[in-house]
Amino acid sequence: MMDSQTQPAAVRARGIVKSFGTGDTQVTVLRGIDLDIYLGEMLLLVGESGGGKTTLLSAIAGILDIDEGDINVLGVPLSGLPTGKRTTFRGQTMGFIYQQFNLLPALTAAENVAVPLLIQKIGRSDALERAQRMLDRVGLNDRAEFLPKNLSVGQQQRVAIARALVNEPRLLICDEPTAALDGPNGQKIMEILREVGRSPSRCVIVVTHDSRIFHFGDRMAHLTDGRIVSIEPIVREGTA
Amino acid sequence: MNYIALNMLFGDRAKYLMLLCGLTFAVMLIVQQGSIFWGLMIWSQSSISNLNVPIWVTDPGIAQVDEVKPIADTSVDRVRSVPGVEWAVPLYKGLLRARLSNGEYHQIILAGLESSSLIGRPAEILEGRFEDILQPDAVALDQWAVERMGGPDVMKVGTIFELNDRLARVVAIAKTQKSFTNIPVVYTTYERAIRYVPRERRTLSYVLAKAKDGVPVEEVTRRIHEQTGLGAFTAEEFGWKTIGWVLKNTGIGINFGTTILLGFIVGMAIAGQTFYLFTVENLRQFGALKAMGTSTFTLARMILLQAFTVGLTGYGVGIGLATVFGFLTARSGGLPFIETWQLLLLVLVGLLAICTFSALISIVKLARLEPAIVFR
Numbered sequence: 001m002m003d004s005q006t007q008p009a010a011v012r013a014r015g016i017v018k019s020f021g022t023g024d025t026q027v028t029v030l031r032g033i034d035l036d037i038y039l040g041e042m043l044l045l046v047g048e049s050g051g052g053k054t055t056l057l058s059a060i061a062g063i064l065d066i067d068e069g070d071i072n073v074l075g076v077p078l079s080g081l082p083t084g085k086r087t088t089f090r091g092q093t094m095g096f097i098y099q100q101f102n103l104l105p106a107l108t109a110a111e112n113v114a115v116p117l118l119i120q121k122i123g124r125s126d127a128l129e130r131a132q133r134m135l136d137r138v139g140l141n142d143r144a145e146f147l148p149k150n151l152s153v154g155q156q157q158r159v160a161i162a163r164a165l166v167n168e169p170r171l172l173i174c175d176e177p178t179a180a181l182d183g184p185n186g187q188k189i190m191e192i193l194r195e196v197g198r199s200p201s202r203c204v205i206v207v208t209h210d211s212r213i214f215h216f217g218d219r220m221a222h223l224t225d226g227r228i229v230s231i232e233p234i235v236r237e238g239t240a
Numbered sequence: 241m242n243y244i245a246l247n248m249l250f251g252d253r254a255k256y257l258m259l260l261c262g263l264t265f266a267v268m269l270i271v272q273q274g275s276i277f278w279g280l281m282i283w284s285q286s287s288i289s290n291l292n293v294p295i296w297v298t299d300p301g302i303a304q305v306d307e308v309k310p311i312a313d314t315s316v317d318r319v320r321s322v323p324g325v326e327w328a329v330p331l332y333k334g335l336l337r338a339r340l341s342n343g344e345y346h347q348i349i350l351a352g353l354e355s356s357s358l359i360g361r362p363a364e365i366l367e368g369r370f371e372d373i374l375q376p377d378a379v380a381l382d383q384w385a386v387e388r389m390g391g392p393d394v395m396k397v398g399t400i401f402e403l404n405d406r407l408a409r410v411v412a413i414a415k416t417q418k419s420f421t422n423i424p425v426v427y428t429t430y431e432r433a434i435r436y437v438p439r440e441r442r443t444l445s446y447v448l449a450k451a452k453d454g455v456p457v458e459e460v461t462r463r464i465h466e467q468t469g470l471g472a473f474t475a476e477e478f479g480w481k482t483i484g485w486v487l488k489n490t491g492i493g494i495n496f497g498t499t500i501l502l503g504f505i506v507g508m509a510i511a512g513q514t515f516y517l518f519t520v521e522n523l524r525q526f527g528a529l530k531a532m533g534t535s536t537f538t539l540a541r542m543i544l545l546q547a548f549t550v551g552l553t554g555y556g557v558g559i560g561l562a563t564v565f566g567f568l569t570a571r572s573g574g575l576p577f578i579e580t581w582q583l584l585l586l587v588l589v590g591l592l593a594i595c596t597f598s599a600l601i602s603i604v605k606l607a608r609l610e611p612a613i614v615f616r
Contacts, residue, residue, distance in 0.1 A: 054612075063531050063611040084535060091533015102528035104244065106251020111244075118241060119533045 008075075009036035010171065010203045011060055015069035018055055029055045031226035033069070039170070042194065042204040044214060044234070047223035053207045054175060056223065060205065061094060061173050062086045074170055091119050095164030097193075099176035101156045103148040103163075109155075110135060110144035113162045120167060134162040138192055154185035161192055174206040178213055190216040241534070245542035248522060249549060255521075259514045259550045260557070263594070266507020267558025267587055268565075270500050274583045275566055277496035279576025284486045285479040286417035287333070287349075290382075290425075291360040294457050296478045297328070297447035297464055300471035304485035305478060306421070308333050310442035311470060318468045319447045324455040325464070329354035332433040333445040338389070338426065339402040346389045349425045350403065352433025360448055361414075361427070368397040368412030373428050379403075380412035385424030403436045418576070420486070504590055511554075512598040515547060519602035523609060531611035540603045544596075551595035555588060 016033040019026050029052045037043050045053045058064035060071060062078045071078045074093055078086060095116070103112045113131035118124065135144050138158040148156050157177060164172055177193065178186030190213045198204060206217065214220060214234060221231045249256055282289070287305045288296065297319050299309035319328040332352030337345050353360045353373075361370050366383060373380050386395045399410045408426065416425065428436070434443045447470075451460035457474050464472035473481065487493035519526070526539055563579060570577035 058612040061531065087530070087533055087535050090531065094533075096528070096531055098528065100524070102524055104248060104251075104525055104528075106247040107244065111247070115244065115529070116532050118244065119529070119538075124243065 009072075010039045010074055011035070011037040011205070012072040013056075013060065013069065014071075016056065016059055016066050016071065017068035018052075018059060018064070018066050029226050030059070030066070033223075033226075033228055035221060035228060035231075037203050037205060039203050040198070040200040041218040042198060042206060042216065044217035044220040045205060045207045045223060046209070046214070046220055049209075051223040052226045053223050057173060057175055057205060057207050060171075061096070062090050091116065092167070093170050095167065095169035095172045097157070097160050097164045097172070097174040097177045099179045101148070101153075101160045101180070103156055103159060105148050108145050108147055109140060109151065109159045109162075112148065112159055113166050115163060116167045131162070131166055134166045135159070137165075138162045152185075153180055154188060157181060157185075157189050158192060161189070170202050172202060172204040174204065174208075176208055176210075177206065178208065178210045183212060186210060186213060241538055241542055242545055244529075245545045246549060248525065248542075249518075249546040252518065252522075255514060255518050256550065259511060259518070260554050262510030262514060263507055263551055263554025263591065264558040264561065266503050266510070266594070267555050267591060268562045269503030269507075270587050270590070271559055271562035271579065271583065272565055272577075273496055273499045273503065274587070275562065275577045275579045276575060277492070277500075278580060278583065279570070279578040280420065280492060280496075281483045281486065282578055283418055283576050284420040285482045286419045288475050288479050288482065290362060290416045290419075291331070291351075291448065292363060292475075293360055293448040294451065294475055295325075295449040295461055295464070295472060296475065297449060297468070297470050297472045298445070300465070300469065302471055304482040306482075307485075308445045310440065311444050311447070312442060313444050315444060315468065315470060316447050319449050319464055319470070319472075322460070322464050322467050324452050324460040326450045326452040327357075327359075328447050328449040329357060329359045330430050330444050331360055331446040331448050332430050332437075332443060334433075334437055335423070336403055336426075336437060338408070338424075340389065340394065341399075341401060342390070342394070344390070347423055348385065348403075349419075349423050350433050350436060351425055351427050352430035353427060354448075355429035355431060358429075362416050364415040366413045366415050368410070370412045370414060370427075372411035375409075375411060377407045377409045377432075378411040378428065379408045380414055380427040381410055382414050382416040382425045382427075384416070384418055384422060385426065386413055388422070388424050404438065406436055408436075504594075507591075508594045508597065511551075511594050512601060515550075515598040516601050516605070518546075519543065519605055523605075524613060526606055527609055527611045527613040530606075530609065536607050539606050540599075543599045543602050543606065547595040547599035547602075548592070551591050555591050559584060559587075 013033055013035040016030050018030040019028040021027055033056060047053055059066050076089060110128055110131045113134050114127035117127035117130060132144055135141055138161055140155060140158055143151060143155060178189055181189060194216050217234050219231055219233050222229045285305060299311055302309050316328055316330050319325060334350055336348055336350045338348045339345050355374060370380055372378050386392055389395045397410055401408055451457045461472040461474055566577035566579055569575040
């Protein structure tokens with residue numbers, strides 16, 4: 001882990017409260033979350049199902065409105081941004097890796113990787129060229145023209161990683177990136193994520209249940225019942 | 241993003257084809273039924289168009305061209321005396337029975353044209369010389385008479401048959417527009433026509449007239465009506481009057497209107513439902529795009545592009561199929577099929593309305609979509 005805590009937090013969340021439903025059926029999912037995430041680190045969000053991990057991730061990504069609190073990402077107060085500006089900000093600064101990959105089935109691997117660039121209105125040929133380079137970095141240079149259905153699940157997740165990183169996001173958000181993969185594939189994906197995704201100018205947040213990949217993170221935040229009960233550095237062999 | 245939208249559309253081939261089929265079916269149904277309907281309307285006024293004269297004068301209470309209300313013989317001279325009238329000639333039109341040499345009877349429409357000018361004669365002659373109807377007992381037939389009265393072996397130039405116990409000898413066969421009732425037309429001179437029919441007090445069916453050059457035809461019809469008290473119509477007015485009568489007094493309008501409306505509703509239902517399902521099934525993908533920074537406006541544009549692409553493709557295929565149908569069925573004259581640009585434009589507008597409506601339902605869904613769906 002880098003000595004990042006000395007610099008300002010890339011993500012600063014304070015007093016986050018989020019509820020769903022109304023009246024008797026209202027459920028409070030986040031109950032006053034405070035969290036700092038720094039550039040250069042990979043933070044793992046772990047905890048029981050229903051503990052609020054994905055809700056917190058959605059809030060940090062600015063794709064879910066919160067009821068109370070403030071979220072500041074890279075110096076920008078997300079809660080105060082109008083929806084349109086928040087969408088643009090997200091497109092420019094964030095990359096996403098989903099549990100179900102969410103690749104567009106009609107597009108080739110290279111086209112899927114190029115999508116964030118096309119959203120940023122970068123020309124198609126430039127976008128595809130950059131997508132091809134990104135696919136090279138995740139070891140899929142020979143699969144650029146393949147449709148997702150013709151790729152293995154591990155390869156599909158590598159395409160998703162390439163897509164998440166192609167526009168050089170400063171915040172990489174990963175929701176259960178290994179949940180749909182078997183053990184070896186999960187390890188491989190995390191290795192790629194660590195090798196390609198980590199950078200001093202980027203922070204990575206990973207929501208996971210998979211204890212086999214805990215050692216890839218720098219810090220681990222435990223969420224239980226909508227509260228962060230602990231944040232600990234991860235001690236790897238040889239670094240203790 | 242257009243590229244992504246089109247790939248999403250074409251990539252789901254089954255749904256794309258279902259959408260395309262729905263819209264194609266709707267377009268084909270509307271164009272086919274609309275063209276047949278318009279063909280029937282054109283047929284209903286073929287008695288007017290076949291004679292190709294600019295002004296029709298008759299009883300003021302007339303409802304349509306085939307409902308003959310005889311007027312006084314002096315009407316011709318009265319019309320001729322109206323300022324702005326270049327010429328006016330009599331026309332006899334009435335139903336009669338023809339008896340063939342083989343003993344068969346056929347109902348025919350007898351048209352008597354003014355003999356010195358033969359104004360109102362068909363424009364195209366298939367066989368013989370139309371002027372020969374000036375010869376004794378001579379008549380000309382339209383090609384539908386040949387078809388309905390026994391075919392070319394029975395009815396041809398030189399064939400003799402009887403009209404009200406008087407001889408009629410075929411000297412020409414003319415090409416005309418089929419009529420709504422498809423009753424064969426027998427042409428002869430006005431004088432001979434009124435000898436063929438039983439004696440009536442009034443025999444003049446219509447006065448056909450033309451306005452002088454430089455005088456508007458509408459002005460002349462107005463003057464004729466004011467000065468003679470007769471009904472005077474331009475050919476176009478009389479045609480619309482006839483169409484109006486057919487629509488009001490037969491079930492054709494309701495019948496075809498219902499089919500066209502059903503085509504529109506079915507097309508809208510199929511397209512709307514399928515397109516909505518298409519969007520719903522792709523919600524995660526749209527959610528992912530939204531999470532990655534695609535604005536709702538861009539997503540709406542993508543949806544509209546998808547809707548209009550499939551809509552315009554369906555429009556093209558539907559019109560193509562309807563046209564082929566029309567070409568195959570109408571070339572023999574068996575079915576009236578007239579495809580007009582107005583109908584095609586109307587269908588295009590209707591189709592774009594269907595597509596817009598379908599797209600709007602999906603856009604509303606997308607606008608409400610929380611991109612957080614991608615994490616569920």
